[in-house]
Amino acid sequence: MGLRIQHRIFERDNLPVEFSPAIMEKFRQLIARYPEGRQKSALLPILHIAQEESGGHLRVDVMDFVAEMLQVQPVEVYEVATFYTQFRLEKTGKYLIEVCRTAPCAICGGEDILDRICSRLGVQDGETTADGLITVQSVECLGACGSAPVLQVNTEFHENLSLEKVDELLNDLKKNAETEKDGKLKWAEKFC
Amino acid sequence: MGRKILLEKIDIPGINTFDGYRAEGGFSTVERALRSMKPDEVTEEVRISGLRGRGGAGFPTGLKWSFLDRKSNNPRYLVCNADESEPGTFKDRFLMERNPYLLIEGLILSSYALGSNTTFIYVRGEFKYIIGILEKAISETRKKGFLGKDILGTGYSLEIYVHSGAGAYICGEETALLESLEGKRGNPRIKPPFPAVKGLYGCPTVVNNVETLASIVPILAMGGMEYVKIGIGRSTGTKLISACGNINNPGVYEIELGLPVEEFLYSAEYCGGIKNGKELKAVIPGGSSVPVLPASLVCRTASGEPRLMSYESLADGGFATGSMLGSGGFIVFDEDACMVRSTWNLSRFYHHESCGQCSPCREGTGWMEKVLHRIESGHGRQEDIDLLVSIAAKIEGNTICPLGDAAAWPVASAIRHFREEFEFHVNNPALVSNPRHISFAKHSQVHV
Ligand SMILES: Cc1cc2nc3c(=O)[nH]c(=O)nc-3n(C[C@H](O)[C@H](O)[C@H](O)COP(=O)(O)O)c2cc1C
Ligand code: SF4
Ligand code: FES
Numbered sequence: 295m296g297l298r299i300q301h302r303i304f305e306r307d308n309l310p311v312e313f314s315p316a317i318m319e320k321f322r323q324l325i326a327r328y329p330e331g332r333q334k335s336a337l338l339p340i341l342h343i344a345q346e347e348s349g350g351h352l353r354v355d356v357m358d359f360v361a362e363m364l365q366v367q368p369v370e371v372y373e374v375a376t377f378y379t380q381f382r383l384e385k386t387g388k389y390l391i392e393v394c395r396t397a398p399c400a401i402c403g404g405e406d407i408l409d410r411i412c413s414r415l416g417v418q419d420g421e422t423t424a425d426g427l428i429t430v431q432s433v434e435c436l437g438a439c440g441s442a443p444v445l446q447v448n449t450e451f452h453e454n455l456s457l458e459k460v461d462e463l464l465n466d467l468k469k470n471a472e473t474e475k476d477g478k479l480k481w482a483e484k485f486c
Numbered sequence: 487m488g489r490k491i492l493l494e495k496i497d498i499p500g501i502n503t504f505d506g507y508r509a510e511g512g513f514s515t516v517e518r519a520l521r522s523m524k525p526d527e528v529t530e531e532v533r534i535s536g537l538r539g540r541g542g543a544g545f546p547t548g549l550k551w552s553f554l555d556r557k558s559n560n561p562r563y564l565v566c567n568a569d570e571s572e573p574g575t576f577k578d579r580f581l582m583e584r585n586p587y588l589l590i591e592g593l594i595l596s597s598y599a600l601g602s603n604t605t606f607i608y609v610r611g612e613f614k615y616i617i618g619i620l621e622k623a624i625s626e627t628r629k630k631g632f633l634g635k636d637i638l639g640t641g642y643s644l645e646i647y648v649h650s651g652a653g654a655y656i657c658g659e660e661t662a663l664l665e666s667l668e669g670k671r672g673n674p675r676i677k678p679p680f681p682a683v684k685g686l687y688g689c690p691t692v693v694n695n696v697e698t699l700a701s702i703v704p705i706l707a708m709g710g711m712e713y714v715k716i717g718i719g720r721s722t723g724t725k726l727i728s729a730c731g732n733i734n735n736p737g738v739y740e741i742e743l744g745l746p747v748e749e750f751l752y753s754a755e756y757c758g759g760i761k762n763g764k765e766l767k768a769v770i771p772g773g774s775s776v777p778v779l780p781a782s783l784v785c786r787t788a789s790g791e792p793r794l795m796s797y798e799s800l801a802d803g804g805f806a807t808g809s810m811l812g813s814g815g816f817i818v819f820d821e822d823a824c825m826v827r828s829t830w831n832l833s834r835f836y837h838h839e840s841c842g843q844c845s846p847c848r849e850g851t852g853w854m855e856k857v858l859h860r861i862e863s864g865h866g867r868q869e870d871i872d873l874l875v876s877i878a879a880k881i882e883g884n885t886i887c888p889l890g891d892a893a894a895w896p897v898a899s900a901i902r903h904f905r906e907e908f909e910f911h912v913n914n915p916a917l918v919s920n921p922r923h924i925s926f927a928k929h930s931q932v933h934v
Contacts (some may be wrong), residue, residue, distance in 0.1 A: 327645075327647045327649075329561075329604070329687065332668070332687060334668065334669035334670075335649075335667060335668055335669045336669065337669035338611070338649070338650055338651065338652050338666065338669065339649065339650050341652070342611065342650060342652065364669075366669075370669075370670075373670075373671055374669065374670065374671055377654065377671040377672065378611070378651070378652035378653050378654050378672075379652070379653035379654065380611045380612070380652040380653035381652055381653075395831075396573045396774075396831065396832075396835055397573060397774065397817070397828045397831045397832050397835070398573055398574050398730045398731055398774075398817050400827075400828070400831055401731055401732060401819060401823050401828065402730075402731070402732070433653070434571075434573070434655065434835050434838060434839065435571060435572075435573040435574075435655075435774075435835070436612050437570045437571060437575065437576045437578075437579050437610065437612065437613065438576050438579065439573065439574055439575075439576055439728070439730040439731075439736075439815070439817070440576055440728055440729065440730045440736040440737050440738065441736070442730060442731075442736070446612065449611075449612060449614040449615075450614075450615075451615075481614065483618075484614055484615075484617045484618040484621060485617070485621065485648075485650075
């Protein structure tokens with residue numbers, strides 16, 4: 295995470311927060327993993343699912359909903375959501391491309407990969423394309439340095455990248471966007 | 487040399503399924519330990535084996551387990567550290583992906599030894615597919631009666647749960663990990679009290695690395711006395727090394743501790759030498775947090791002895807001419823790598839990952855990143871180099887957790903061994919002002 299020292303005003307948008315019965319059941323199962331009275335422990339796993347179900351970022355209302363479910367103060371959720379890099383508070387593209395920028399990837403061409411993606415999409419690191427399809431974000435070591443350079447699309451690994459492979463990937467994403475409803479890997483399916 | 491015990495069966499088809507693993511003798515140590523050994527006898531085997539923590543610090547596992555407060559009336563917990571976020575390290579991912587049941591078996595043995603009835607695996611959030619693999623392995627194992635209530639009718643009960651992180655290197659530090667597991671920010675705790683006394687939910691807790699816990703299986707299978715014979719001196723057993731950077735065969739290798747670094751780096755069985763026939767420039771042998779070794783100190787120590795892949799040999803010469811085995815993240819730089827740029831890159835990493843609790847780390851990492859960037863982009867001043875050394879020295883040893891040291895050592899060691907390269911940057915701003923001058927070192931002909 296790190297030093298995202300920032301002053302942020304948490305404003306509610308008063309839009310409804312609703313999760314399907316299946317997802318609510320997942321939440322209950324996750325909470326049940328932790329000892330009596332320690333339901334707050336389920337916060338990170340639940341936020342992952344809540345974020346994905348809410349379209350890729352955490353609205354304040356969603357965080358408040360989670361706080362109520364876990365019987366903690368809203369601020370206890372906000373402080374966690376702002377600490378961990380995988381939780382996103384801004385609107386994020388359908389596909390989040392996270393490009394590793396740390397030294398082992400960088401010495402294997404990782405910086406060129408990031409440049410290529412940004413220039414092909416016409417965005418800067420951290421930005422989302424105008425059509426809301428793709429967000430590009432540089433991240434720190436993804437624990438896959440042996441197949442550098444590496445990136446993730448919605449936490450799906452793409453490894454041993456080359457400029458050609460990246461071009462192909464971007465084309466695929468645009469193509470898939472029309473047919474695919476969501477990203478491929480769903481948190482809720484992985485847990486429990 | 488070349489003995490494999492963790493990855494021995496990795497290529498057997500179906501080893502990543504319960505039945506395939508079981509057919510290869512999997513879970514037989516659990517049957518034996520739970521039926522015929524007392525928990526303390528399991529701990530004793532681990533102590534005898536001389537196994538040292540594979541997460542980075544190399545602390546003897548048996549000793550760590552002996553510190554667990556067994557008198558407390560609170561529940562005891564085992565937590566498996568699968569955060570794997572040290573740059574250059576990707577061995578636990580490999581093990582969990584290819585041989586997940588080995589970890590589950592190790593977790594059952596270790597939980598039994600420690601008296602934990604609820605054990606957590608803390609996996610970094612970016613490894614989502616690994617979480618899926620582990621969840622499946624746990625549920626299969628449970629179906630077959632090796633997890634759950636009254637395992638194999640022995641009266642011992644155990645549940646294992648996977649818990650996901652969400653992108654924070656600091657959560658690999660054991661007390662930050664525990665905070666994160668409790669649903670909080672990953673701010674490391676002040677020690678003492680140590681987790682062995684007050685850990686998860688204030689209860690006695692042991693935190694061990696994935697590879698450490700997987701190693702418990704072969705230790706119990708062969709006995710601590712046999713395990714001690716593998717390896718060299720106090721570096722017993724085998725170690726997974728994840729090799730990356732400018733080499734021909736990046737990947738995860740299991741080595742017997744004591745293997746000469748030269749053999750590891752150049753033989754076709756392992757790294758296969760430097761890519762594209764280039765010259766070696768430097769190696770960070772144990773994950774980004776340990777000191778960098780210049781080419782001249784990689785295969786030999788300062789006294790001319792062959793350098794070995796062991797805790798002792800890699801540390802030979804202390805910080806002046808040695809480094810550390812650390813997590814086994816072996817990062818190789820070829821002659822084209824710019825040490826200033828790489829050091830700046832790592833400083834940025836530590837600044838980004840500092841939790842911000844202590845000022846030497848929070849401010850110091852930021853300053854190091856800034857000053858290094860200044861030098862790297864051709865705006866450096868002569869006094870900047872000593873300024874960096876002084877910032878590093880002020881962070882080291884003055885922080886709550888070792889991330890401060892981990893941020894200081896790469897900078898201090900890079901300047902110690904590659905000072906001319908930093909000076910070259912300061913003295914030749916025009917040559918280095920291109921921000922992407924990866925092959926700077928080559929045309930400047932310094933320190934090859
Ligand atoms: C900043 C920091 C990051 C760490 N990251 C990891 C990690 O990703 N995985 C790990 O096993 N240990 C990591 N450690 C070491 C743990 O604190 C702890 O020592 C280790 O999990 C103990 O297990 P072991 O005795 O089996 O090695 C880290 C330590 C620090 C200070
Ligand atoms: S040393 Fe750094 S990461 Fe560790 S507690 Fe202090 S500020 Fe946080
Ligand atoms: S540095 Fe990119 S995955 Fe580790």
